[in-house]
Every structure is written in structure tokens, then in C-alpha cells.
Amino acid sequence: MNIYAIRAIYKFEMARTARTLMQSILAPVLSTTLYFVVFGSAIGSRIDEVGGVSYGAFIVPGLVMLSLLTQSVTNAAFGIYFPKFTGTIFEHLSAPVSFLEIVIAYVGAAATKSVILGVIILATATLFVPLRIEHPLWMVTFLVLTAVTFSMFGFIIGIWADGFEKLQIVPLLIITPLTFLGGSFYSIDMLPPFWQKVTLFNPVVYLISGFRWSFYGIADVSVTISLIMTALFLIVCLAAIWWIFKTGWRLKS
Amino acid sequence: MPAYQSFLSGCHPHPMSNVLSVSGLSKTYESGFQALKNIDLEIEKGELFALLGPNGAGKTTLIGIICGIVNPTSGTVTVDGHDIISDYRAARSKIGLVPQELSTDAFETVWATVSFSRGLFGKKPDPAHLERVLRDLSLWEKRDSKIITLSGGMKRRVLIAKALSHEPEILFLDEPTAGVDVELRRDMWRLISSLRETGVTVILTTHYIEEAEEMADRVGVINHGEIVLVEEKQELMRKLGRKQLRLCLQHPLDAVPESLASYELELSADGSYLTYTYETAQNRKGITSLLHDLTEAGIRFSDIETRESTLEEIFVSLVHEAA
Numbered sequence: 001m002n003i004y005a006i007r008a009i010y011k012f013e014m015a016r017t018a019r020t021l022m023q024s025i026l027a028p029v030l031s032t033t034l035y036f037v038v039f040g041s042a043i044g045s046r047i048d049e050v051g052g053v054s055y056g057a058f059i060v061p062g063l064v065m066l067s068l069l070t071q072s073v074t075n076a077a078f079g080i081y082f083p084k085f086t087g088t089i090f091e092h093l094s095a096p097v098s099f100l101e102i103v104i105a106y107v108g109a110a111a112t113k114s115v116i117l118g119v120i121i122l123a124t125a126t127l128f129v130p131l132r133i134e135h136p137l138w139m140v141t142f143l144v145l146t147a148v149t150f151s152m153f154g155f156i157i158g159i160w161a162d163g164f165e166k167l168q169i170v171p172l173l174i175i176t177p178l179t180f181l182g183g184s185f186y187s188i189d190m191l192p193p194f195w196q197k198v199t200l201f202n203p204v205v206y207l208i209s210g211f212r213w214s215f216y217g218i219a220d221v222s223v224t225i226s227l228i229m230t231a232l233f234l235i236v237c238l239a240a241i242w243w244i245f246k247t248g249w250r251l252k253s
Numbered sequence: 254m255p256a257y258q259s260f261l262s263g264c265h266p267h268p269m270s271n272v273l274s275v276s277g278l279s280k281t282y283e284s285g286f287q288a289l290k291n292i293d294l295e296i297e298k299g300e301l302f303a304l305l306g307p308n309g310a311g312k313t314t315l316i317g318i319i320c321g322i323v324n325p326t327s328g329t330v331t332v333d334g335h336d337i338i339s340d341y342r343a344a345r346s347k348i349g350l351v352p353q354e355l356s357t358d359a360f361e362t363v364w365a366t367v368s369f370s371r372g373l374f375g376k377k378p379d380p381a382h383l384e385r386v387l388r389d390l391s392l393w394e395k396r397d398s399k400i401i402t403l404s405g406g407m408k409r410r411v412l413i414a415k416a417l418s419h420e421p422e423i424l425f426l427d428e429p430t431a432g433v434d435v436e437l438r439r440d441m442w443r444l445i446s447s448l449r450e451t452g453v454t455v456i457l458t459t460h461y462i463e464e465a466e467e468m469a470d471r472v473g474v475i476n477h478g479e480i481v482l483v484e485e486k487q488e489l490m491r492k493l494g495r496k497q498l499r500l501c502l503q504h505p506l507d508a509v510p511e512s513l514a515s516y517e518l519e520l521s522a523d524g525s526y527l528t529y530t531y532e533t534a535q536n537r538k539g540i541t542s543l544l545h546d547l548t549e550a551g552i553r554f555s556d557i558e559t560r561e562s563t564l565e566e567i568f569v570s571l572v573h574e575a576a
Binding site for chain 1: 324376
């Protein structure tokens, strides 16, 4: 294992985060705060409790997930896309590093940033709503697992993208709608029966449901299924990255 | 057996060990373009090898495959005995690559970027080594500068520093002086020559013949994806070099006399010069008899001048032959 390489890339990525603190931390915190104000306080005060939890508190896990997913994908995608764009990727390709080491470093850095962000958003939420976390250990597990999985997904997007537009398309057109429709702002059983079934094809439902369960002990789907689905997605992403580095798809000619 | 191998074995009484071995290497891009056709090449430890070729000849593709940036279509490459695919870790850790494009990070400092490269190649931090490298490249004063603030020549040095940061045994320099002004080019040559003295094997590609002529021990010429020849520079110039003897005539001639036809002399347009071209390698008695025959024909000359062909002329004639 080339530990020095993992450390070098990780450090590089974290330094990049530090340089873009406004964009990478402050902007998502601000937008989440706006959601709290609009949905949590203004509209939320007119909505009944959901499963014994006030609406403002109910949407907290969903909002954290919303930021976690979009930021993980965007951040990891940008991290690997940029060396491709500037041409510095030649150094990664010519270095004695395995695909796993590159993934650990890039995904590790992107996930670290997402988790920090998630924690900051949670802290911000406590300013607006009373928060309780019934299963803190599971909360952390879901947080980390989701950050890692979607950073991997973002890493794939970054390799796939051959322009800045493609880099934006997936987070904007896929991740955001799936998260909004994945139960960030409502419980699935608020939907008509047909749409409840359709929603089950949305992988984000399982993440948000599991994550919310760790807070309030209420879930749309069973926690075990949530965990299995997340792990499954993680394995699929890992396999895809393994294939990418094996064939050099979009990396080598 | 390729000609260069027999030449090698004939030239060195104690054959040197090969640090890089390319055999049967071909590359066809997805577009169908065949960039390399069955390349064989052996590089000796510690030599400075210049790979010459016109633009698009396959130089960068060849380096790209050896360094792991381009997938080969067929053939094998071993670096110090390690296969570049099955044993890529061992192979790549011995190689430093300075690419042709000035691909650098923009916002990193010089120090951060060389530290990054060292780490990426799995070497434990060694500030003393990095300081040496930066001082050798006159980058030490710039160590805290962001790369984006540096000039093109400085960026080139940063790329060399990055490649040297992990103490490679083989250094690839892809067009190291492309787009570099004359003074800096001289600087770069001095630098590259000094690198070789540290025992590093240097392989550089160039289309500046002067560069190869100035520095290389051996020269390989690549054209249309094929190695046209590999030869020691001196030997190449001796074997393929031509000499010209120019005779300044006392009285201009209208035509070359019949009696001198066998020498294939060229008469200048105004009839005041005769030029005789001969191969350096062949026996030179021709000159004596030519001068004798000229006197016989009653031609008097006021001055004699000889000149040797440069590597550039050799290169141009080779590339044209192959085309």
C-alpha cells in the first residue's frame, strides 16, 4: 500500500477545500439555513407533527442528507475532473499507485468534507429546532456511509465528465430531484399508494429513511434494508471504479 | 536481429546493462490511427538517449506507454526488468516524467507541488532532498510562490523538479525545450547534462536536432511510428555524414569538363565554384585524384573549403528516405 501517495492526494484535496472555504462550506450552510427558515419555521408552523415529531425537526435529517448527497457528488467529481482538465492527471497515471489508493485518497477527502459539512448543518439546525438523536452511533454510520458512497459516485461522474456542463448535470438533474422526492420534506406514507411504490425505486429514500430513524426512531422502510441498499450502491460504485482504472476508460487513450 | 543490436554488441567490449527494454510495441488509437508500429528499443543504464522525430512521429505515444499514461495495443516494456503492466509499481517508481505540456497546478506553491510528487511516488518525506533539487534548478527562492505566478521557463523547471523529487533512475524529458528561448535552452542543456553526471538515465525527445547533437550519447530516429535507426551519435555522424569540398575557381567555367564526369561535381550558377560531395566513411583517396584530374584539365582554383554535414542534414535525409 502506497500510504505516502494516499496522504499526498488527501492533503492536496483538503488544501483545495481550505482555499475554497466560502464555496464549499459557507454556501451549503447558508442554503440549508434558508430551507429551515422557509420550510421549518414559516410553512412548517402550519403543518402537523409527523410521527410525533414537529415538522421543523422532521425535515432536519432530510436537509442534512440533501447537502451531504449534492456536496459529496460535486466535490468528488470536481476533485478528479480538475486534474483531467488541467492535464496534471498525467502524474497520477504515471505514479506507482493502485486504483484503490487513488479512490481512498480522493473519496476520503471528499467524504471528510461532506461529513464536516453535515455536522455544521446539524449544529446550525439546533439553533432553529429542538433536536434529539436516539441512535448517535447509527447516525454517524449513516452519515459516513452515505458521504463515502456518494463521493464514490461523484468520483465516477468526474471521470465520465468531459466538460464543465456534464459535471453539473448529474448533481442538478439527478441528485437534487431524487433527494427532494426521496422524503427530505415528507414521510412516504403522505403520498398516494401508487407513488409510494414508485418511490421505493429511489435509492435516496433508503438513505433518508435510515438516517431519520437514527434521530427519531421512525422510518419509512426497515433500517436493515436501508443499510443493505446503501452498501449495495457502495459496492456497485467501487466495482465501476475498479473497471475504469483497469481499462483506463476516459483516463488513458 | 535489428541492425542497432548488432551494432551495439560490436561496439561495446563490455555490454552495459539495459535499464529499459521495449519489444514489439504497437499502438493503434481508437480512431484507427497507428501511432507505433512494432517498436524495439533498448536503453542502457546511465546514457543520454535522444529520440528524434518530426511532429506526430510517435515520440510522445512511446513515452506515454512506457510511463503508464497510454495503453499499449501489443508488445512489452520492461523497466529494470519489471514489466510496466504486471509489475507497474516497481516499474513506475523508477521513472520520472517531464511532459511536453506545461501541466501544473495553479494555486499550489512550488514546495507543496514537489512534496506532493514525492509522496505520490511512495517516497517518505525528505525536505533535504527537495531543497537540493530546488536549489539545483534555481527554484529555491520561489519555493513559496504559487505556480500560477511563475514564467513559462520556471514552470518547466517546476515540472523537472517534480520528476526529480522522487529520485528516479530514468528521466523522460518530452520536448524539454519546446517554446523556450535560446538562452534558457542553453541553460536547460547544461542542466540535463549535469543530471546525467548523477547517474540518471536520460531519455529526451526533441525535434531540435541541435539538442541531440549537443548532448546525446545515442540517437534514435522515429518516423511514422517506426524506429528508423538507433546509433551512437558519433558513429551516426561518421557513417551517414557527408563531406563537401568546395573549390573556388580562378576562372569561371561554363560546364564541368567531360574528363571529370565520374566525380559528379556540381557547378555553381555563376560558374565560379565546384562542389564535390563524398561520404565520410568511404576512403578519401578520391580527393587526391580529383585534385590531380583538375590540374590535368587545366582548372586552377584560388581557395579550397570543406564542410561536414550536421546531424540535422542527416536527420532530414533519413526522414525523407523513410517517407
